[in-house]
Amino acid sequence: MDKRRLLRELGLTKYETDAYLNILERGMVEASTINKEAKIPFGKIYETLNMLASKGLIDVQNTRPKKYKAKKPELAFDNLFKDKKEDMENDLQKTRETITQIREEITKIHTKQPKEKIFWTTAVGDEVGELIRSNFEEAEKEICILIYYKHQQTPKHQFEGEKLSIMNEVIKAIMRGVKVKALLSRDFKLQHMNVLKKFNTIEKTLKTIEIRIVDDPPPAHFMIIDSEKVVLRVDDPTDLNKILAIIKIWDVKLAKKLKDKFDEIWNESEPFELTQHTNSTE
Structure with missing residues (x-):
């Protein structure tokens, strides 16, 4: 199957997908290498890598320059699933609360009786x-x-x-x-x-x-x-x-x-x- 398409379906952007696959292939890599090989604009490279780290897909070595390594896929994607599930549950709870509030507000609106009865x-x-x-x-x-x-x-x-x-x-x-x-x-x-x-x-x-x-x-x-x-x-x-x-x-x-x-x-x-x-x- 197309791994790029699957990663995009999981919510990764094009830059994140390209960077993640480059890190997987390289094992350990610096941002400058990812910039050249994955063809990610230099102004976007650190933002992209930070997003991959926040999603739990890569680890960061805080040296000068920084180095990046992919986490084990089994662990990384299990954590990604848990995070997405938690986000969805939070969004669902917020939606429930919003619906309850809007119902209360909507019922306060006085609806005029239409002239046409049909x-x-x-x-x-x-x-x-x-x-x-x-x-x-x-x-x-x-x-x-x-x-x-x-x-x-x-x-x-x-x-x-x-x-x-x-x-x-x-x-x-x-x-x-x-x-x-x-x-x-x-x-x-x-x-x-x-x-x-x-x-x-x-x-x-x-x-x-x-x-x-x-x-x-x-x-x-x-x-x-x-x-x-x-x-x-x-x-x-x-x-x-x-x-x-x-x-x-x-x-x-x-x-x-x-x-x-x-x-x-x-x-x-x-x-x-x-x-x-x-x-x-x-």
Whole structure:
């Protein structure tokens, strides 16, 4: 492998890399030699050597002139790793403290109520999986979902790479007390029983997730988040097994309208006992 590239990835500058490799090859060397052979400007040579010493890669003999010798690589790079780890932990702690402070300051800002009551955003292509995940991440109280699967005869693989992170956010939402109510078509239930089994592995999910089955749901797929946001799915007209886009709308009136429709269907649907069905399929 390219040792120069690796040293640069460890944080050494070009001059530091050239000087360090020259010292390694020479065994013991003076600054004037490094200046000539590594082609490091004389005005930069001592600054470069001091940085290598501070990083624990070389030893310095304080004679006139000074001489430089590389430390054993095993020891030198172990120490470099420890120093970097300590620096990163310190930086992370400072970041935590800064975030705590900025949160406190931000909450003091009075946000004006916008004249427009509706706000929306869309996700297309690779952005869809991220938006689906974020819906569960930001939920605080309740998520109502209606899933219509009349056309989709096979499980989706469109967001295979996102499935784990989406599932994790669903479980996190449930674990922090977000109530989830899902209206599923019977076709969806049959095709995704393995997914439902995963929820049954966490006892607390049984207290906060409710599922009901509907035989003839309206041809729509929507989500209502905290009675204020609505998420609509747009299927690809050329392939109904794929999602073309997701539209997320901040609109309390629309959320209420869809929630009323959701509740109407919910009251007429068939309760689905998660524990009973998952245990019976094992």
